[in-house]
Structures are given as C-alpha cells and as structure tokens.
Amino acid sequence: MKMKKFINGPENIVSEVLEGMAAAYADKIRLDGNVVVRARPKDKSKVAVITLGGAGHEPALSGFVGYGMLDASVVGDVFAAPNAMAVIGCLRKFKDYAGILLVVLNHAGDVMSANMAMKMAQRENINVKSVLVAEDISAGKGAPRQDRRGLAGCIPLIKVAGAAAEEGKSLDEVLKIAEDFNSEIATLAVALTGCTHPQTGEPIAELGSDEMEIGMGQHGEGGGGKSAVLSADETAEIMFGKLADSLSVKAGDKLYIIINGTGACTPMEMSIVFRACIGLCKNIGANLVGGIIDELLTVQEMAGFQMIMCRVDDSQLARLRAKSAAPYWTSLGE
C-alpha cells in the first residue's frame, strides 16, 4: 500500500515545503537556503528573534517568521534538528543586530545544535542568548526542566518575545520578557490516532481503535496516559485540570488558551474543546481572556490537539495581541 500523502521524493520534502510556503507568502518571507527569513528585514537597532527545528510540523516553525514574530527559522529535516553549522551560519548573519534571542524547544537534537552554535557564537563575540521552551507537563508536576519537552507553547512565546523586540527592548529585556512568559505556560497533548512518517512511511504512535492517549510528544513519544476514548468535555476537564494544577492557577488569574490541532482533529472538535474551557475557567474563578483555535504546530495527520494554557498579565496579553504579520499569525494590534 502506497503511503497516502501528497509528496514527491521523500528526500525533497523540506526544500519543496519551503519553496511552496515562500511563494505563497512572498510578501512576508523569503528563503536563504534552508533558513526562512523576513522579506523585509527588521531594523538592526532591534533584537532579532531566531528559532530552529525539524520540519514536518507545518506551519511551525517557519510560518511564524514575519513582522512582530521571528526574524529567522533554521529548518532541519523531517522531525530532525538542523545541525549546529546551519544554526551558527544563521546567527552570523544577524550579528550586527542589537542582539539575538534564540528560541530552543527542548528536544535532544535541537538543544545539541543550539548549544554548539551558542558556544561558537560566544567565541565570535556574537551577542546571543537563548530561551529553552520546555512546557510539556506530561512528565508530572515538579519534573525537572530537562525532562519536559518543548511543545507548541513556543509559538505564543515567540509572539510575546517578537513583540518586545519590535518595541525596541534590549536583549536582556527581551530575554526577561520571554522567560517570564515561559514560566507561566503549560501544555498537554492528546491523540486519538497515530500518524505516518512522510519519509519512511512507518507509523508513529499506534493507538487501538477505542484508545486515546494524553501526554504524547510531538513525534509520537508516549505520554503514559492511554485510556478509552472520552468525550470532548471529559478530555478537556482532565487536561485543563492538570494544566491549571501545574501552574497553580487561582481565582482571578487571566488565562489565554490555545487549542493547537496536531493534524486530523477538526476545527469543529477544537472549538468544542475550547468551549469546555469556558466552564472550566468559571469553575475555578479564572478569567478566560481569549485564545486561538487553529493548527499552529502539527504532527503530520495525527488526530489530536495540544491544550496550551498561558497565565498572562496585561502587558503579556497586549503582546499576544500586538501587531504581527507572519504567514500564520497576523494581528492588527488594535
């Protein structure tokens, strides 16, 4: 049986994806090899925000390059980090900016490439600091940071850091704003089905016909939370409860919630799950101040979603709503 995906040669996936995305959004982004950069670069008097990561998660991460978000996205192969040379090559191109914030998701390959590139950059006196996104709570409350995966919480973090950079904040200020936000986000994933690796054709994360799993990673890593398929409300209640507990959410807190579809989960279902969060917020006296129902970071055609809970203050909320013009997150910034 042929793999049911619209691809050509498996070895050409990444370059073809980037060429397609750059052509559709030529007003916003352009390609510099396997690095996606802004069509209209930011003024060098400001801090650049850069990230790195594997492909196969579209629109993440490259779809968030643009005004108010990323300056560059260094792209690896499908589900594989770019190497350190690709990362340092990108950092060098931004060395004349007011500084560079490197956003790193906590996956072994990404962290290794980022750390090596950071060391080289420091030897070259490039002013770069990094923030490690590790907001997956599936390892349990109190699990050490290194055991927590970086999930789609990186996207609102990039939005907040990108907005701060556009405001003209210094690198230390942008870093602090990113770290403050980073400590107030928590994510948990759920899947009803696995998916297929588009290069190997092999299944990722198989689930039984009446099974779902809470706590999955972005590449089918297990989360230990297999159960029978639950309703939208039941699923939302479990996930929301764990997220709110991990952030110790209390009455009066302002919550911005993102339901990030990972593939075959429909916006219909995601909207139903978001609706469940309205009542769950009310139950604990939290104030649901808005959110997103969309595919930001996918795991191929996996039928599932990530619930991302962000506890925000007014300045963070303003940055989430600030003007931006990335292909997959445009905001008028009113």
Place this chain on the structure above:
Amino acid sequence: MKMKKFINGPENIVSEVLEGMAAAYADKIRLDGNVVVRARPKDKSKVAVITLGGAGHEPALSGFVGYGMLDASVVGDVFAAPNAMAVIGCLRKFKDYAGILLVVLNHAGDVMSANMAMKMAQRENINVKSVLVAEDISAGKGAPRQDRRGLAGCIPLIKVAGAAAEEGKSLDEVLKIAEDFNSEIATLAVALTGCTHPQTGEPIAELGSDEMEIGMGQHGEGGGGKSAVLSADETAEIMFGKLADSLSVKAGDKLYIIINGTGACTPMEMSIVFRACIGLCKNIGANLVGGIIDELLTVQEMAGFQMIMCRVDDSQLARLRAKSAAPYWTSLGE
C-alpha cells in the same frame, strides 16, 4: 467502535462549536443565536455582506465574520443549510444598512433557503441581492451553472466583496465586483480518504487503500475521477491543468492560488502542492501573484485539498490583500 472525534452529544455540536469560537475570538465576533455577527458592527452607511451554510466545515463560514469580510453568518446543522426563517430573520436585522449582499454556495438546501428568504425580503422592501458561488469545475467545462457546486472559492469571494463594502461601494457596485471575481475563479477538490459524519458516525466517501479521487464535493459527493494515488506533482499538474483550461488562462494572466486543506491533509503536503503550482504557472507564462496554504473550509477529517485558482486584476488583488480582521483571515492591508 466509538467514533474517534472529540465531541459531546451529537445534537449539541453546532451550538458548542459556535460558543467555543465566539469565546476564543470575542474581540472579533459574537453570537446572536445561531448567527455569528461582528463584535463591532459595521457602520450602517455601508453594504452588509452575509452568508449562510451548514456547520462541520470549520473554520468556514463563520470564521470569516469580521472587519473586511462578513457581517453575519447564518449557521445550519452539520452539513445542512439553515432554514429560510433563520435567513430572513438575519436579513431583517441588517435592513437599515446601505444594502445586503447575500453570498450563497450552490448546494440545494442553501439555495432553497436563500431564495425563500430573498422573496420574503423583497416583499418587505429589504434591499438585498445575492451572488451564487458555483465554481467547482468537476462537472466539466461548459457544464451549466446549476450543476456546479459551490466550494471554498466562496472565501476569497467574500474577502473581495467585503473589502469593496468597507470602501463604501453601493450594493450594485459590491455585487458587480463580487460577480466579476466569481466568473474568474475555479476550484477542484481531491481526496485520499473519506471521513466520518460527526453526528451519525457513518463514513462519507469511502476510498480504497491505493485510491484517490479528484472532483469530490464538500460532503463526499463523488467526482468521478478515481485513480491510483499519485504524487504531489502529478496531482497538481492534473488539477492545475483542468482549472487553467476552465478559465482559459493565457500567458500574462495573474493567478492567486489557494490550497485549502479539507482535513487530515498536512500543511506540509499542501505547501508541496503549492510549490508545484510555481512551475505550472511558469509553463504557461502565467504570473503567480500569491496565495494561501491553509484550512479555510474543511470536510471533517478528509485527507485532501481543494485547489482554488483565481485570475485577478490589480484591484481584485488589492482587495484580497486589503485590511481584514476575521478570526481566520486577518490582513494588515499594506
């Protein structure tokens, strides 16, 4: 086997979807029963743009209510048109505007409800005119308009009409702008898999394990184009060829192309398909001026996409890019 979807009671799907969407995007939309309207209504000195349609296609159609696009979306049940009374009820609320453009997709239920509501509106001296979107070319070149289904080409049409309405154009002018655009769009769908009706649990449009189908409708209606699974480039070439032929595209024409994911098709695959269009445009000397790679109108978790070809002039392109702030189409309008 339990249906693998995150829902609650099947009978509550539509109301729960709308409540979730309205809560996430409360800055842009609000609910008036099963009608989604703008959070901040347009000035009555302008023409209102309204549409109607079944649910289950999220984010369409209600996700495109907002500045620069729709003023209201009258929502039916899953895959079922709203009744005429719901439509006339909505039209009455906009009777004091400079006029109403009703955007109708060519499906039997939608057309019947729209026609009945239009007749009632005319008796009540409500100034409403309609545009029928029927841009699916699967019935073949030269097929009569009534045999052509309305697919996701309605979304860019709503964008263009909505921009014209914001400019302060009269109803006749908005109608002409919409009709001119309407005659220059063509859409063709392809699917690798069927999907499941979220209320009945019944499969829609079953396809064999090595089978795909070009020409499907939005509810699993057959298109007569079953074949073995083809590569992204092969699939794009066939679809692009039919679309370009139906519009009699010639060298120098400006094309705006949308790859609309219908469900489980990944943005990765859709980007690869868009890339194929770059070469296909070059082959015929057409000018690819931009586009969209996203889920605008879904068919549950169907793994497929609609390729929407819009031949545009500069004023239409400007309206596609004009300022808008709907939940699922925001543009800075630079």
